[in-house]
Amino acid sequence: MSALNSNNWDRRTVLRAAMGLAATGGLAACGGNTGRSEGGASGKSLTQYFHAYGEAGTQEAIKRYAKDFDGANVATQWITGDNFESKLFSSLLTKNAPDVFEFHPQLQLIRSGQVADLSDLVNPVKDDFNPADIKSHTIDGKIWGVRMIDDPQFFYYRKSMLEKAGVEVPQTLDxxxxAAAKLTTDKVKGLFIGNDMVQTQYPLVWSxxxxxxxxxxxxxxxxxxVAETLSKYRTMFKAGHLLTGAPADSWDPSALIQGLCAIQWSGMWAMPALQKALGDDLGIFPYPVAADGAKPSVFNGGWSMFVNAKGKNVDLAKEYVKWLWIDQKEHQEDWALSYGFHVPPRQSIAETADKLKSGLPAEGVKFFNEYGRFENPSWTQAMITAFEELIADVVRKGVEPEKALDTADAKVNRELKKLFG
Structure with a gap:
């Protein structure tokens, strides 16, 4: 259910506008009922934004949860395409801005006054949340979002392909x-880390x-x-060992299922579909060690619910978020475990999640607990884009890593200066 957006230009320009970094106007919100008309038993209405999850049944589930809420008529905008961020942030500039929306904890949302403080909702149950989720959502002593799902990401592999090529499960980047070289044939690529090769940008650094x-x-x-790791990505790309033209990006398990690659980076959400298609011919491993003294890493993506502090219905929106993502444990469990696998942020739910207690799902949870790393709220969208461009420059264009890193430094430092002076 989680993927990094590759639509860099749209996202960069729109986010700068949304965060007050450029004086541009907003785009219209994407189609569908805005939910602004009065309705429901209470005569009140709310609008929520979600990106289009790939798992069957997710859109219907979100709408079903919303229908159960008696406090308002809650309309859902289901944002399709690869530029959810740009559509979300452009809509926040308009009168049709959503009352609640899913995203990730980022400092610029707070500094711009875009999201409401949800401490009063979370504090009474804070001890039941994964402490790392609470930490990543706490800034200036306040909690700004409610985690809905934790999405550990790692490498999946076809056991039969590795066995046939005489390849052991990689423990290091080397x-x-x-392995990518040995596994590549005229029909199969050894490794798939996304069509734009940016999906591993966090563990690339951590490992x-x-x-x-x-x-x-x-x-x-x-x-x-890090420069050396980027060089190794370039080596694999030049040698033709990376899959870069898959019909769907790495968030989708189809490349591994169809035999387009032997190893694929993806999330735990893809595990049920992979197990159904491949059975026992499936294994996982974390991003391997890339430098002496480093550790393997697992990127925890996930999604969180935020309240638009500039909306017209802030109190009602907070009431809805509390109702759904704090009080309704049945819906929270359904969302985490019925449409792909996710680690429930609520520890009381995770402890009873039988689907995650054995086999490959249990191994994924083990990797999550041992090697999981969370996003830094200070690492903003503009910084993410700068690092994506760095990867593209080195891997696709052959720019020397040090030169590309210097270019990224200038962009990141500009953003840091805006945030911290």
Missing amino acids: ELVE SGADQLTADNQIAYHTDA
Whole structure:
């Protein structure tokens, strides 16, 4: 259910407008009923925004939950396409802005006054949430969003393909590079890390022994080890060992299922579909160690619910968020486990999630607990875009890593200066 957006230009320009970084106007919200007409038993209405999840039944589930809420008529905007972020943020500039929306905790949302403080909703049950989720959503001592699902991401592989090629499960990045070479044939690519190759941008840094930012919000990713890792991506790309033209991106399990690649980066949400298609011919491993002294890593994506602090119905929107994502444990469990696999953020739900207690799902949870890393709220959309462009420059265009890192540094430092002075 989670994917990094590759529509860099749309997102960059719109987000700068939305965050007050450029004086551009907003686009109209995408089609469908805005939910602004009065309705429901209470005569009140709310609108919620969701990106289009790939798993069958998700849209119907979200609408079913909303229908159960007696406090208002809740309309759902189901945003299709690869530019959910740009459509969301452009809509926040208009009178048709959603009352509640899913996104990730990011500092610029708070600094711009875009999201409401939800501490009063979460504090009474804070101890039941994964502590890492609470930490990632807490800024200036306040909790700004409610985590709905945790989405660990790692590598899936076809056991039969590795066995046939005489390849062991990679424990280091060098071994992954070697595996990609051995597994590549005239019909199969060894490795799929997304058509734009940016989906692993977080663990690329973490498993190289670095981080996006330091504790005092300075650049931490610009290291020799990260530069070397980027060079290895370039090596695999030039050699033709990376799948880059898949019909669907890495969030979708179809590339591995169809035999287009032997190893694929994706999320735990894809596990049920992969198990159904491949049975026992399926294994997983975390992003491997890329530098001496570093550790494997698992990127935890996930999605959270936020309240539009500039909306017309803030109190009612908070009431709805509390009702659905705090009080309705049955809906929360359904959302986490019935449409793909996700780790429930609520520990009381995770402890009773039988579907995750054995086999490959249990192994995924184990990797999540041992190696899971969360996004830094200070690492904003503009910084994400800068790092995506860095990867494209090095891997596709052959720009020297140090030069590309310097270019990214300039962009990231501009954003850091805006946020922190």
